[in-house]
Amino acid sequence: MPDLRKEIINILDGKLLTPHFQPIVSLAQKKIMGYEALIRGPSDSPLHSPFNLFTTAERFDLSTRLEFLCREITIQRYADLDIKEKLFINASPLVLLQPEFKKGETLRLLDHYGVNPRSVIIELTEHKPGDNYEIMRASAKHYRGMGFEIALDDLGAGYSGLRLWAELLPEYVKVDKHFIHGLHNDPVNLNFVRSIQSMAASLNCNVIAEGIETEEEFKAIEKLGITHAQGYFFARPTTIPAEKIDNSIFTTEHTKDYKTVPFNNATTAIDIIRDITPISAKTLISDVMNLFHHNGELTMLPLVDDNIASGIIFRDKFLTKLFSSRYGIDLHGKNPIKTFIENTPLCIDENMPIDLVSKQLTSLMTNDPAFIITHNEAYLGVGTLLDLLAEFTRQQIDNAKHANPLTLLPGSVPINTRINQLLANKIPFSFGYFDLDNFKPFNDVYSYDAGDDIIKVVANTLTKYIPAESGVVGHIGGDDFIVIFTCNDWLVRCENILEAFKNTVPAYYSDNDIKSGGIHTENRAGEKCFFPLVSLSIGLVDPVSTGRCQSHVDIADLASEAKKMAKKTTGNSLFINQRMSAKSPEKSQSVVHKSTAKLHAVN
Known part of the structure; x- marks a missing residue:
């Protein structure tokens, strides 16, 4: 029988851990928006599985040391791979209570490896009853105070999930895979997940459906309006993560429906399109400034290369950021404008009905005043929130008649x-x-x-x-x-x-x-x-x-x-x-x- 204490210490001393990354997919944007980091022990070790690894560490009071090592190895690998999407890191709230806990260690690691803290989302999981609620609340306060977004993991599997959700108000909530498995054939779970999505919309929270393994499960959560998903149906955890998801898997009966038949002869995204000539993401920042300078009515510039949009530059944000430092134009003028992109723009098919466009924008909680409108995923033009609101209001009044x-x-x-x-x-x-x-x-x-x-x-x-x-x-x-x-x-x-x-x-x-x-x-x-x-x-x-x-x-x-x-x-x-x-x-x-x-x- 192996000496597990010796085994776990050898792993920790030798840093013998390997991070795997599983994509989290934005169903609205039909692309990967982030990766959850999952740790594995040595393949020839009895502690290869994460369950055995973390259970053994807890047994020998090594949980804090293991968690910090996991975090360091994950952040280092994330930086080495130059991943642009968000990184979801699991965190145990109980670690905060340990004497060896070091406050600010995560920020130090991010700074050391050159990772923007805004790219990191801390996943908190409730595992035990009793006083764990107070620990979870303290943990969320701790990480949010350092600027991290929070995800509540395994909703429905814990002891006080809904109470935690209401009090912590996380940016993301992950629905436990138990409720996703066979969702399309289970009316009880279907109604449970539908309720979760409804509450999330009212709380401005993103729902991530975990454990999607089949096309039927994917179709079911998509019909419920859930905007994010994770599971083997998209990709398994790997050491070198998938960079994109095959677009063919997004072609379901649900998505086909809006492309051909909007309800009540409703207007679609094409009806509010603005024809704005795009520029390349390689355009120099100094040239972009000249474009805004010589055209006072130009409020935004879409960045498009090979007919694919990578961002939208908004006049006010651009000028504020450029001149926030004394030597802004001198420092950034020769850099490409793509360095100013903060978020991948929401892309909407030209045939999507206005009410569905509004629903997607609401679920994404985007602060951007505009979005990209596409034809067969190629850039077509730009839609604005103001135009969308005006058209949606007109349509609602017409329907009410x-x-x-x-x-x-x-x-x-x-x-x-x-x-x-x-x-x-x-x-x-x-x-x-x-x-x-x-x-x-x-x-x-x-x-x-x-x-x-x-x-x-x-x-x-x-x-x-x-x-x-x-x-x-x-x-x-x-x-x-x-x-x-x-x-x-x-x-x-x-x-x-x-x-x-x-x-x-x-x-x-x-x-x-x-x-x-x-x-x-x-x-x-x-x-x-x-x-x-x-x-x-x-x-x-x-x-x-x-x-x-x-x-x-x-x-x-x-x-x-x-x-x-x-x-x-x-x-x-x-x-x-x-x-x-x-x-x-x-x-x-x-x-x-x-x-x-x-x-x-x-x-």
């Missing part, structure tokens, strides 16, 4: 436009027509306010089970709702909606009416009748049938037929209309070739 005043869901105009766009671009979708049964009697007995409440229940149920990435929910008036499903599990979602609605409705009736199973009131002819509890009927048109249609009118006809069939069944039910039509060469009109139907009831 067609929204239902009770539910604020889009009405028939934007829904019909969306359908026609999907048909024109041959993008498959299914369609649903949702209608309430026994609604008028309920309205008559319980009042219009109570009726409005039931309508809101339908709206809330639909939007809960059909989020934006799965379809579009519309309210076309009264108790009529329509849904465009862009997901594959549309039937399951409808069955879940019927079940949820059935369980919710009794709360809006009196106890006596619930026991009776309905209400006694007059029908339209003035006759006393019994009406069961309000239920929901759904008429559905499958993707094959919608694909055969010529316009939203054809689809509405099929959906109306299906809804009438569903309403013939008492209680919550759905009916699938699978008529398939094609064009007749002679008469150029729809001819029915086949008509089948399926009926599902939930009583």
Whole structure:
């Protein structure tokens, strides 16, 4: 049995550690934005794995020494490789409590190896319960006080993750891989991660999804709007890290969708483009100053080489930085302008809808007033935040004109436009027509306010089970709702909606009416009748049938037929209309070739 104490001391004395770097990818920019440093022991040692290495160091009270050695070797290697992207370094909060802890050691190492502290992000991980919360808070304060950004690692795996997040307000939060594994098939984890992304957006925090191993997991986190990811799907940890990610992996159905079909005929990035002639990143700083000097209206200059943008120089920032020192122009005038680039610019495809552009800019928390607009990833022009805000506001006002005043869901105009766009671009979708049964009697007995409440229940149920990435929910008036499903599990979602609605409705009736199973009131002819509890009927048109249609009118006809069939069944039910039509060469009109139907009831 090996002497582990001797083994760990030999490793520390000989500095026998090797840093590996795993890329962290920006999904918005479709490129590597940083690397997490991971340490390995000697390959022939029982302490090769990081778990054995750090566990053994803790066992023999050598954790502080090991951590500082890891940090030194990592920073040295990072500098030797001349990596420009950010460096994520793991830090144990418990090390701060050790007597041998040396304050400012990380800054000393960065200065020694010529690494900008702004390039380093400290990852803090909570491993133990008890007083660890106070230690984490002290650790974050310590590192942030030295100018480092903070990342909270393994969110969801610790003991007080959400509390730590709220109090520490890190710049990055990494979702534990447990919640990412099989995310696309796990509605519980999917909703958990969706909630994390929603909270992160409100806290101006970047989410990094760890452990992405499959294309399905990648598609799932991308649809949730998560902006950063890490895992074997992109690259494994290596001693010499990958410099770029194959762009083909970013071509998912989600990204294809916005490039062809913006919702509600929405404006896209191309509509707010500014045509600004770019300059090369090799242009001398003195020449850039002359360009700004001779053109007072020039506020920015994109840097482009071989049709690829590497940065944007903003007039105010440039002049402030240049003249912040007494000899600025003399010191920097002969240097290329690329030395003034602080951040890689956000690049937006020309066909991306304005609302998605706004979402990406918000998630990235960028302070830059402009971004690059591209055509097939080549430079096309520049978009500004002011133009984006103006267009987004105009679009929101236009959408509001067609929204239902009770539910604020889009009405028939934007829904019909969306359908026609999907048909024109041959993008498959299914369609649903949702209608309430026994609604008028309920309205008559319980009042219009109570009726409005039931309508809101339908709206809330639909939007809960059909989020934006799965379809579009519309309210076309009264108790009529329509849904465009862009997901594959549309039937399951409808069955879940019927079940949820059935369980919710009794709360809006009196106890006596619930026991009776309905209400006694007059029908339209003035006759006393019994009406069961309000239920929901759904008429559905499958993707094959919608694909055969010529316009939203054809689809509405099929959906109306299906809804009438569903309403013939008492209680919550759905009916699938699978008529398939094609064009007749002679008469150029729809001819029915086949008509089948399926009926599902939930009583």
